[in-house]
Amino acid sequence: MTFQLPGQLATQPTPFYYYDLALLDQTLTALQAAAQPGNFQVHYALKANFNLPILARIKAHGLGADCVSGGEVQRALEAGFAPDHIVFAGVGKSDAEINLALAADIFCFNAESVPELQVLNELAGGQGRRARVALRINPNVDAHTHPHITTGLDANKFGISLQDLAGVVDSLDSLPHLELVGLHAHIGSQITELHVFAELSAKLNELQSWLEGRGHQLPHLNVGGGLGINYQDPDAQPIPDFAAYFGMFTQHLARRPGQQVHVELGRAVVAQCGTLVSRVLYVKESQQVRFAILDAGMTELIRPALYGSHHHIQNLSSQGVALPYDIVGPICESSDTFAKGTLLPETKRGDLIAIRSAGAYGEVMSSGYNLREKAAAVYQ
Numbered sequence: 001m002t003f004q005l006p007g008q009l010a011t012q013p014t015p016f017y018y019y020d021l022a023l024l025d026q027t028l029t030a031l032q033a034a035a036q037p038g039n040f041q042v043h044y045a046l047k048a049n050f051n052l053p054i055l056a057r058i059k060a061h062g063l064g065a066d067c068v069s070g071g072e073v074q075r076a077l078e079a080g081f082a083p084d085h086i087v088f089a090g091v092g093k094s095d096a097e098i099n100l101a102l103a104a105d106i107f108c109f110n111a112e113s114v115p116e117l118q119v120l121n122e123l124a125g126g127q128g129r130r131a132r133v134a135l136r137i138n139p140n141v142d143a144h145t146h147p148h149i150t151t152g153l154d155a156n157k158f159g160i161s162l163q164d165l166a167g168v169v170d171s172l173d174s175l176p177h178l179e180l181v182g183l184h185a186h187i188g189s190q191i192t193e194l195h196v197f198a199e200l201s202a203k204l205n206e207l208q209s210w211l212e213g214r215g216h217q218l219p220h221l222n223v224g225g226g227l228g229i230n231y232q233d234p235d236a237q238p239i240p241d242f243a244a245y246f247g248m249f250t251q252h253l254a255r256r257p258g259q260q261v262h263v264e265l266g267r268a269v270v271a272q273c274g275t276l277v278s279r280v281l282y283v284k285e286s287q288q289v290r291f292a293i294l295d296a297g298m299t300e301l302i303r304p305a306l307y308g309s310h311h312h313i314q315n316l317s318s319q320g321v322a323l324p325y326d327i328v329g330p331i332c333e334s335s336d337t338f339a340k341g342t343l344l345p346e347t348k349r350g351d352l353i354a355i356r357s358a359g360a361y362g363e364v365m366s367s368g369y370n371l372r373e374k375a376a377a378v379y380q
């Protein structure tokens with residue numbers, strides 16, 4: 001499979017995000033084919049991409065929604081996700097956000113600290129409700145990914161550390177408006193070394209037995225998201241290996257009879273269906289470097305500037321001889337660089353450039369820096 005921009009988009013003003021909805025559908029079909037036989041329930045992590053046409057497809061394939069803000073809870077409801085298919089995580093939920101989610105009667109809050117549990121208890125009581133909570137634990141498992149997107153180590157702000165867990169569980173006795181329904185963990189994103197999920201499972205198994213010993217049965221376990229994608233060669237692997245991902249939990253998680261296991265994938269669902277399409281404004285050759293200056297920049301896709309991330313870049317207009325280019329945007333920052341020394345066919349002003357695998361954490365992280373207009377999203 002090679003990437004092609006639908007012909008009618010060749011005249012679309014650039015930059016824009018192009019979403020291949022057929023690929024999204026194929027991805028969702030493959031995801032559910034891998035999840036359903038093992039009875040895994042997938043809550044899609046809206047933070048990766050919350051555009052309504054994308055959410056409509058995701059909902060149509062039977063996934064739930066994992067949200068990290070009141071805005072995302074509202075967006076999930078607007079997209080038609082049933083409240084009992086919505087979960088809400090986040091280390092800093094505001095009172096207004098908690099009240100909104102309580103009023104909507106969402107399935108579960110993934111709670112991350114004693115002070116948060118206390119506020120949840122008070123606000124649930126104020127609404128005359130009991131809030132279902134899962135304790136997000138910090139298992140201190142290294143996800144072997146970029147440090148900025150590692151979330152399950154002691155040094156990270158996320159979750160309840162294992163040393164504090166006994167105290168947190170004790171505190172539940174004095175919080176009558178909460179109902180403990182599960183354990184939750186999420187150790188990081190863009191994970192490609194799947195053995196880390198075996199380590200996570202082992203930690204969850206230990207904790208589950210310990211909680212049962214204290215009289216807490218858990219109707220559900222939530223193992224988070226994190227499955228990585230192939231940024232180097234998206235055409236070689238447009239659909240992630242979902243079977244391998246679920247296989248890790250089938251093999252290593254000690255699931256109790258009837259227990260639900262939730263996963264919260266974001267990137268693996270939407271990354272490959274999205275492409276940032278841009279045009280070359282100028283080619284500038286200095287003594288050492290040949291720059292291709294695009295009309296898209298870090299304002300449209302910040303991942304390379306923020307994490308040094310690689311995205312596969314193609315010139316869709318040229319078949320010429322390959323030359324090395326530093327591919328940069330128009331923003332007033334030297335970090336506004338998509339790639340250095342990338343080989344592209346000889347490139348000129350007006351050429352269309354595709355920046356691949358941009359469907360997750362692309363458009364959602366865009367900004368108006370330099371008073372830029374938001375890029376359009378087109379769906380085919």
Ligand SMILES: Cc1ncc(COP(=O)(O)O)c(C=O)c1O
Pocket residue numbers: 045048066089090151186188189190224225226227264265266267268
């Ligand atoms: C709590 C939680 N769940 C799910 C996700 C989705 O992760 P990913 O896009 O890596 O699948 C994230 C983001 O890392 C997260 O923080």
Ligand SMILES: N[C@@H](CCCC[NH3+])C(=O)O
Pocket residue numbers: 047149189190303360361
């Ligand atoms: N924004 C990150 C992923 C963060 C995941 C959310 N915890 C990325 O682009 O890779």
